[in-house]
Amino acid sequence: MQKKRSGTSVDADAPARLIAAQPFAAGLGDDALERLIDTAAHRRVAEGQFLFHQQAAATRFFVVIEGKLKLYRISAAGSEKIIGRVGAGDSFAEGIAFMECPRYPVHAQAIEDSRVIGLSRKVYREQLIASPETCLAVMGKLTGRISRLLDEIECLTLRGGRDRVIRFLLGLVPNDGAARNDATITLPARKNTIAAQLSIRPETLSRILAGLNRDGLIQRTADPHRLYIPEPAVLRREFDESTGGQRF
Missing domain, CATH: 1.10.10.10 (Winged helix-like DNA-binding domain superfamily/Winged helix DNA-binding domain)
Structure with missing residues (x-):
């Protein structure tokens, strides 16, 4: 996507390029992608700070600009189980777009000072409905994550x-x-x-x-x-x- 706003620097365009390169953007036309990018909210998350908590109402999914975060759940016994880690260039929580009553399934906590971009779940869901190609791309990514988690569960239990x-x-x-x-x-x-x-x-x-x-x-x-x-x-x-x- 070549479209640029007046007075926008190369550095200012970098987050838009990062979003456009994500698998969840596959199949989106320029107008649809521009609309999604327009919802972007930048946020700094200091080391140890939470981006969101498990079961909190989910209105945004995220792309990491820099830093690292851990995604985890707390067991009934009170122990921490890390589901995954995300770093610069990674996206996470896209699955909320498929939920009717979206809530985050994990806690997201920074393990070092981080910067993330939050994108509107509502706007993205509208694009998924309009773009089967994008929907299939996201489902493929989520299926890959599920497969890796099943491998990890098997290893942890056996x-x-x-x-x-x-x-x-x-x-x-x-x-x-x-x-x-x-x-x-x-x-x-x-x-x-x-x-x-x-x-x-x-x-x-x-x-x-x-x-x-x-x-x-x-x-x-x-x-x-x-x-x-x-x-x-x-x-x-x-x-x-x-x-x-x-x-x-």
């Missing part, structure tokens, strides 16, 4: 803590990691947040990482947020042998 940690680390290896002899990964959150996502205690996570380091499968670096994996294929083989070759 595998031990070590397997969960290895699977998590493998998910951080760059796409070309399998073709290389080594890889350096960056942990996307603090260890207590990662532990909550894997349904283990932070001290258990630390013990498992120490064990993987001792076994030579990973190596700590000077940066506590980064880990070196000398041979990703060996780490993958460790996981496959433990799970009988079944990839979660």
